[in-house]
Amino acid sequence: MATGGYRVIQRALRPDGTPRKPIKVKEGYLPPDETDAYVPPHRVAQTNDDYFPTKMIIEESPxxxxxxxKNQIKNERKRKNKKEKKLLNQSIGSPEHNDHLFPKELSDKGAFQNGISNDDNPLETIKSKKKVQTSGATKSNEATVEIIKSKNSIAGTKDSKHVEISDELxxxxxxxxxxIHKLRKKLDQVDKLLSKxxxxxxxxxxxxxxxxxxxxxxxxxxQLQALNIK
Incomplete structure (x- = not known):
């Protein structure tokens, strides 16, 4: 019902089910409670069974x-070399690898085929050789240290003598x-006296x-000049 540009909305129920009194509004105006409630699109989609499948398939991205x-390649190479070195050390320390050092086949006379007598222990021979080499290296190192000490002591003596000489000079x-300072003062006094x-x-x-x-x-x-030249 419209009168003079206004219309009257009769008493009725709102879309949400609550009662509403009759109201007078301008022609073309729609009260907020007359509009349907806003439904987000995802809510609308959820009402449609065909929108979402019963089981979602999620594909993994390749x-x-x-x-x-460069650092990764370098580290990998280091790890590989370290592993190879470890395996080599283990193989060297194994008895199978040391069979060539301790031949098992003996001749009729009780001697090894490589000329080492049965009474000699090859392992002890190798150890004694290593000890001799180590002791020789230690002695050479000690001799080198003594030479360096003697050179340092000689250099220190020369330095001390040089310091003493420089102190005397x-x-x-x-x-x-x-x-010279005293003589200059005396000559200055003489120059002043000559002006009198x-x-x-x-x-x-x-x-x-x-x-x-x-x-x-x-x-x-x-004399001073000669000392400075020295």
């Missing part, structure tokens, strides 16, 4: 073989430098020694 890095340099008009007796004596002090300073400077 594994992609990535190329090995530095002391002589200091003494000569002090003498009158001099007393003591000042005249100092002025008279100027030439002697200059000569002495030159001698000391030459």
């Amino acid at each position: 594994t992609i073989q990535l190329p090995k890095t 530095s002391e002589q340099n200091k003494g000569l430098e002090k003498q 008009d009158t001099l007393n007796e003591e000042e005249e004596i100092k002025v008279g020694k100027k030439g002697e002090w200059v000569q002495e300073m030159k001698t000391i400077e030459s």
Whole structure:
């Protein structure tokens, strides 16, 4: 029922089943409770039995073989070499591998076919050879250590002598430098006295020694130069 651009919605039940009083709304307006409830698409799909199969089939994605890095290849090679070395050591230590060291066939005279007598123990012979080699290597190492120690002691003696000589030279340099410093002070005093008009007796004596002090300073400077050259 519409009047003047408005319409009256009669008393009825809402889609959700609740009662509603009569209301007056504009023409074309649809109250929210008149619209059907929103149903998500997946809910709608779940109502259709044909949408989902009774048993889902999940296919595994094929594994992609990535190329090995340099470190992986290097580590694999190391493990392989280590395993081969271990197997080789085990085979060397086994009695079957050492049969050629201990021949079982004996001649009529009780000797081995390879010339080793029956009384001799091949294993002891090998051990004694190893001991001799080890002792020889130890002695050579000890001799080398002694030579190095003697060289170090000689070098240390030379260094100590060099230090003593350098200390003596530095002391002589200091003494000569002090003498030169004193003589320069005296010559400076003489230069100041020469600028005066009158001099007393003591000042005249100092002025008279100027030439002697200059000569002495030159001698000391030459000595100092000779020490520095050394």
